Amino acid sequence: MYRAEYTEHEVVIYLSGRIDSNNAPDAEQQIQSCLKERKDQHVSLDFGQLEYISSAGLRVILHIRKRIPDLSIINVSAEIYDILDMTGFTQMMDVRRSYREVSVEGAEIIGEGANGKLYRIDSDNVVKVYNNPDALEDISMEREKARIALVLGIPTAISYDVVKVNGHYGSVFELLDASAFAKILAEEPDRFDWCVQEFTDLLLKIHSTVVPAGKLPQIKQTALRWIGDLKEFLPADAYEKAYQLVTAVPEDNHMIHGDYHTKNVVLQGDEVLLIDMDTLAVGHPIFELASMYNAFRGFSEYDHSVMERFHGISYETGVKFWDSVMKTYLGTQDDKEAKSVEDKARIVGYIRLIRRSIRRGGLETEKGREEINLWKEELLSLLSCTDTLLFDRKQS
Amino acid sequence: MAFPEKIDLHMHTVFSDGSETLPELLERIRENGISLFSVTDHDSIQAAEEMEKLAGQENPDGSRCLSLADGIQCLNGVELSCRDEDGKYHILAYGYDRNAAPIWELIHNAHRIRMNKVSKRLVWLEEAFGFLFDQKDIEYLYSLNNPGKPHFGILMAQHGYAASKDEAMTNYLNKKEFKEEFIRPEEAIEGILKSGGIPVLAHPFYGDGDQLILGEEMKYRLEKLIDFGLQGLEAYYSGFTQKLIASAEELAADHHLLITAGSDYHGANKTVLLGDTGLERVSDAAPGLQAFLERVL
Numbered sequence: 001m002y003r004a005e006y007t008e009h010e011v012v013i014y015l016s017g018r019i020d021s022n023n024a025p026d027a028e029q030q031i032q033s034c035l036k037e038r039k040d041q042h043v044s045l046d047f048g049q050l051e052y053i054s055s056a057g058l059r060v061i062l063h064i065r066k067r068i069p070d071l072s073i074i075n076v077s078a079e080i081y082d083i084l085d086m087t088g089f090t091q092m093m094d095v096r097r098s099y100r101e102v103s104v105e106g107a108e109i110i111g112e113g114a115n116g117k118l119y120r121i122d123s124d125n126v127v128k129v130y131n132n133p134d135a136l137e138d139i140s141m142e143r144e145k146a147r148i149a150l151v152l153g154i155p156t157a158i159s160y161d162v163v164k165v166n167g168h169y170g171s172v173f174e175l176l177d178a179s180a181f182a183k184i185l186a187e188e189p190d191r192f193d194w195c196v197q198e199f200t201d202l203l204l205k206i207h208s209t210v211v212p213a214g215k216l217p218q219i220k221q222t223a224l225r226w227i228g229d230l231k232e233f234l235p236a237d238a239y240e241k242a243y244q245l246v247t248a249v250p251e252d253n254h255m256i257h258g259d260y261h262t263k264n265v266v267l268q269g270d271e272v273l274l275i276d277m278d279t280l281a282v283g284h285p286i287f288e289l290a291s292m293y294n295a296f297r298g299f300s301e302y303d304h305s306v307m308e309r310f311h312g313i314s315y316e317t318g319v320k321f322w323d324s325v326m327k328t329y330l331g332t333q334d335d336k337e338a339k340s341v342e343d344k345a346r347i348v349g350y351i352r353l354i355r356r357s358i359r360r361g362g363l364e365t366e367k368g369r370e371e372i373n374l375w376k377e378e379l380l381s382l383l384s385c386t387d388t389l390l391f392d393r394k395q396s
Numbered sequence: 397m398a399f400p401e402k403i404d405l406h407m408h409t410v411f412s413d414g415s416e417t418l419p420e421l422l423e424r425i426r427e428n429g430i431s432l433f434s435v436t437d438h439d440s441i442q443a444a445e446e447m448e449k450l451a452g453q454e455n456p457d458g459s460r461c462l463s464l465a466d467g468i469q470c471l472n473g474v475e476l477s478c479r480d481e482d483g484k485y486h487i488l489a490y491g492y493d494r495n496a497a498p499i500w501e502l503i504h505n506a507h508r509i510r511m512n513k514v515s516k517r518l519v520w521l522e523e524a525f526g527f528l529f530d531q532k533d534i535e536y537l538y539s540l541n542n543p544g545k546p547h548f549g550i551l552m553a554q555h556g557y558a559a560s561k562d563e564a565m566t567n568y569l570n571k572k573e574f575k576e577e578f579i580r581p582e583e584a585i586e587g588i589l590k591s592g593g594i595p596v597l598a599h600p601f602y603g604d605g606d607q608l609i610l611g612e613e614m615k616y617r618l619e620k621l622i623d624f625g626l627q628g629l630e631a632y633y634s635g636f637t638q639k640l641i642a643s644a645e646e647l648a649a650d651h652h653l654l655i656t657a658g659s660d661y662h663g664a665n666k667t668v669l670l671g672d673t674g675l676e677r678v679s680d681a682a683p684g685l686q687a688f689l690e691r692v693l
Contacts, residue, residue: 022545062635091639092638
């Protein structure tokens with residue numbers, strides 16, 4: 001007899017074993033009798049323990065579905081999902097796969113971004129574990145973004161499977177023997193110049209990639225929302241100035257990564273790959289430089305140990321790397337020139353840092369308040385002496 | 397030509413594994429507003445004979461499509477179980493001449509094969525497990541039109557050889573198949589054609605009802621049957637999703653086949669609803685169905 005669980009809004013019926021022509025009528029009767037106690041709750045058939053379903057079983061599902069049009073099927077194994085997909089069940093009803101459980105205990109963390117951590121699970125594969133416990137939508141969005149990037153010629157890895165890791169979702173990528181640039185910088189200091197060049201080349205490649213309209217979000221719109229969130233926090237004139245500066249940046253159809261730092265650029269063999277694609281967008285490169293400033297300096301400006309903890313390199317190395325990348329990117333060796341672009345980037349960068357910290361309860365701790373005040377003072381002083389966020393880059 | 401709007405060309409009675417007698421089924425057909433139907437018992441055309449008596453005098457002897465007093469039409473039908481090296485098939489026959497020798501030959505042959513299976517299965521159950529049955533049980537099995545494993549399963553449960561019919565099926569009856577004798581699809585199709593009937597492949601993607609045959613395999617099987625003379629596909633079927641119906645319509649169009657619509661109603665023995673064929677109105681159907689109706693009406 002199938003087990004069923006009843007809650008206020010849901011009836012879950014746990015199917016098990018095999019359903020074929022020998023027991024299909026019986027299976028249907030069992031399901032029907034589980035439904036006798038149902039009032040108007042939603043119904044899910046849990047396929048977690050179902051080993052096999054023949055077409056006689058599919059017909060049973062179809063009959064139940066005719067009586068209960070919003071029927072769901074959950075916890076479906078990959079094999080049965082294929083059958084349901086080929087026969088058109090996935091198109092006509094809610095069918096959800098079950099996800100393989102993967103352990104990351106003792107696994108090396110090889111990357112870390114705003115939304116999750118990247119673990120190596122064996123010599124060929126890595127899993128990105130999402131912080132958000134309900135990340136399925138994020139996963140499919142990131143996958144789509146990675147696909148767009150790959151089609152446009154940006155080397156990246158596309159996830160091929162979704163798994164469960166300690167109650168969180170993870171997406172699995174093939175990434176053979178890859179090292180993040182953060183690790184190379186930490187372990188092979190003599191490759192510093194090489195890292196700068198490769199890191200900058202990929203950045204230039206991203207920023208020269210034109211994305212067809214509508215494929216990726218405009219980062220400018222996102223940046224305007226960040227500023228909007230600080231309306232109460234900033235003095236009115238500073239808020240107005242920040243809003244005008246961002247508004248004046250033209251929309252742009254070139255790609256930006258949105259979280260470009262040394263843990264999201266990895267070396268696989270002799271290929272440099274971009275990973276963590278969930279922030280991929282289009283827009284003016286000033287927004288990219290802003291998030292890069294934060295990654296290399298902003299986050300660790302108040303507490304330098306943040307750099308060491310996050311990137312595994314010293315604050316000084318991070319600052320030096322950022323400075324070299326900036327100059328290579330801008331095609332200049334002139335400190336003043338680089339500094340003037342950096343200051344523009346810092347405006348957007350601080351807005352983002354302050355907003356982020358406030359949203360995470362930064363105003364409630366002393367350390368948080370001090371940090372936010374440091375960023376705020378810098379921001380106000382920069383706003384008073386900046387007229388545009390636009391800049392020129394010398395073509396190399 | 398005006399076509400009937402609601403049709404169901406695939407259903408079973410007590411002459412095979414359905415639960416209802418023909419008069420009971422007719423009652424349901426009227427309640428459901430079905431204006432053209434066909435009784436397609438497994439390997440039995442007894443319903444077609446019985447129908448002739450129920451239909452009364454107006455229909456000439458040997459009519460392939462009978463008109464009842466209230467305007468409902470009944471097409472002669474049967475569902476033949478076939479097998480070859482590539483697997484199992486259910487082949488429907490429609491509009492045959494009830495008096496034609498070849499269709500009777502097929503029915504007798506199918507019945508003989510089933511009876512032989514009953515004998516062999518009885519011997520096997522006794523020799524392998526020591527299960528013995530009463531004379532009246534054995535007579536009952538032989539009296540059935542379509543004795544199969546489920547009937548053995550019920551008897552085994554009654555005798556305490558197994559806890560339930562399902563257990564008898566799983567632990568004993570499904571362990572051994574008696575496959576030496578079977579009707580090949582080409583034999584069935586030839587017999588149907590020689591009796592003036594239209595051979596149609598039942599629930600095409602489901603084989604004999606328990607398989608899933610898609611893509612190239614389906615195409616291969618279908619083209620082989622067309623070489624034998626198959627003329628139609630049951631594209632509208634209660635167990636098909638819209639996607640499968642669309643694939644079947646496409647297969648029929650690609651191979652210039654007729655199309656039929658059937659529920660596979662078995663009365664209380666299965667929960668299929670009479671008239672549920674996946675097709676709402678005949679006027680919505682692919683051209684192959686109208687071509688079929690033009691042939692038989």
